Amino acid sequence: MRIGELADRVGTTTRTLRYYESRGLLPARRDGNGYRTYGEDDVRLLQQIRTLQDFGFDLEETRPFVECLRSGHPAGDSCPASVAVYRRKVGELDALIGELTAVRAQVGAQLARAEEAMAGLAADADAAGAPAPRCELGEASDVSEARG
């Protein structure tokens, strides 16, 4: 199989496959022309890579899985190095989710506070006749009228 066919079969591009090869992740045999030649094994390697990429693994992190498959294992995660990557990834995900959750809470609190303050300002403006500083409110709602 040549590069275009392999790319089609796993739903990626030839550029991507050449990039993987340049990283030493998916070396290809060459036929007489210098054309890259791939086998069915390579389909499985690539599927492994894409699956992990979809999980957010970066390319280097897929390497143990690929090497595990290439060394004859039925699954890419049958090797300790792969399992170690899983573990590290789970830890990173937990940490990241924790941070994002904390940030979410803070931004949510700021949002609530700002909404309340704006409601208060609007009421003040109603009562006193718009003493608050004016920003370009309304997000392009009535810019022409404001300009004219």
Next chain:
Amino acid sequence: MRIGELADRVGTTTRTLRYYESRGLLPARRDGNGYRTYGEDDVRLLQQIRTLQDFGFDLEETRPFVECLRSGHPAGDSCPASVAVYRRKVGELDALIGELTAVRAQVGAQLARAEEAMAGLAADADAAGAPAPRCELGEASDVSEARG
């Protein structure tokens, strides 16, 4: 105040301030030399920017807050455009946390499965005398011994 002093006061670098200026986010007045000149207002603008950056806002997303402050509001989030950014960000964070949580569950499940399979293979090897394909196990634990 000149650029170095401002950078020191908010804990950033002159390069960063020039970068912000190049993005139109923090324009500076110039004195006779061509040196950038800043006032106390700019300290507050910068603090607003850094706070939002710490929350993971990208530079463009801080722009409404900065313009809000510059238009005279006491807080950067007193304007509808800023509140809209808050809302969008909360939505993005919720979506991202959801995705990451799903990925975490999947990776966690794969990890558990792989660990169980490896335990099973180890038992098989114990029983039958290592018939499984060998990867370079051990993560540098006993490489010298394996090599010697």
Next chain:
DNA sequence: GTAAGCGTTGACGTCGGGGTCAAGGCCAGC
């Protein structure tokens, strides 16, 4: 024979937020 459609390598662009020179201007103190 010639055009389409594959393949090859190499090089540069992308995105964000700056880091890190390089070459030179301005100003203060001694």
Next chain:
DNA sequence: GCTGGCCTTGACCCCGACGTCAACGCTTAC
């Protein structure tokens, strides 16, 4: 007047995972 420290602009460098040419070779169908 000289040194040191600040300032100026401009330009290239970094990360990851490719996209997008450019310029060329091979193969196949007509």
